Amino acid sequence: xxxxxxxxxxxxxxxxxxxxxxxxxxxxxxxxxxxxxxxxxxxxxxxxxxxxxxxxxxxxxxxxxxxxxxxxxxxxxxxxxxxxxxxxxxxxxxxxxxxxxxxxxxxxxxxxxxxxxxxxxxxxxxxxx
Numbered sequence: 556x557x558x559x560x561x562x563x564x565x566x567x568x569x570x571x572x573x574x575x576x577x578x579x580x581x582x583x584x585x586x587x588x589x590x591x592x593x594x595x596x597x598x599x600x601x602x603x604x605x606x607x608x609x610x611x612x613x614x615x616x617x618x619x620x621x622x623x624x625x626x627x628x629x630x631x632x633x634x635x636x637x638x639x640x641x642x643x644x645x646x647x648x649x650x651x652x653x654x655x656x657x658x659x660x661x662x663x664x665x666x667x668x669x670x671x672x673x674x675x676x677x678x679x680x681x682x683x684x
Contacts, residue, residue, distance in 0.1 A: 571596040572672045578602060579618040579627070582609055592619075597669055599632065599653040603640070609650060611637055617652075621668045628661040630654050 575591045580602070582588075593601045600617075609615070613634045618627040632652040640647050657665055 570673060572676055574672055577620040581616040583613055583615070593649070595669065597666060599651065601649060601651045603647045603649055605645065605647045607648070609634055609637065611635065614655060615652065619665065621664055624664055628657065628665045630657040630661070
């Protein structure tokens with residue numbers, strides 16, 4: 556689903572799309588975890604984790620596995636928000652991060668993938684109408 560910034564309570568400045576892309580996160584303590592994105596934009600992404608020790612303002616390294624490509628997209632990102640999904644012990648967190656840097660040779664791969672996702676979703680929305 557595409558999120559439009561001027562509708563409802565949405566505060567984002569850029570389009571985001573739901574996209575379950577595999578990612579590897581390497582935090583500042585060199586701990587590695589693998590998960591999937593919940594949504595993604597040209598400037599950042601959101602993922603879910605059970606790790607409590609990822610902190611706001613922490614810089615992490617991301618390896619984003621773009622479907623149909625041989626190599627992961629390498630990026631640095633800053634954690635900008637963290638929200639526990641329930642009050643239960645051990646409940647996961649939603650994490651929002653903003654890209655600080657995407658390696659130059661990976662930018663085109665990443666942006667093409669994002670544009671293709673938007674195009675596909677837009678096309679599907681038109682077919683539903």
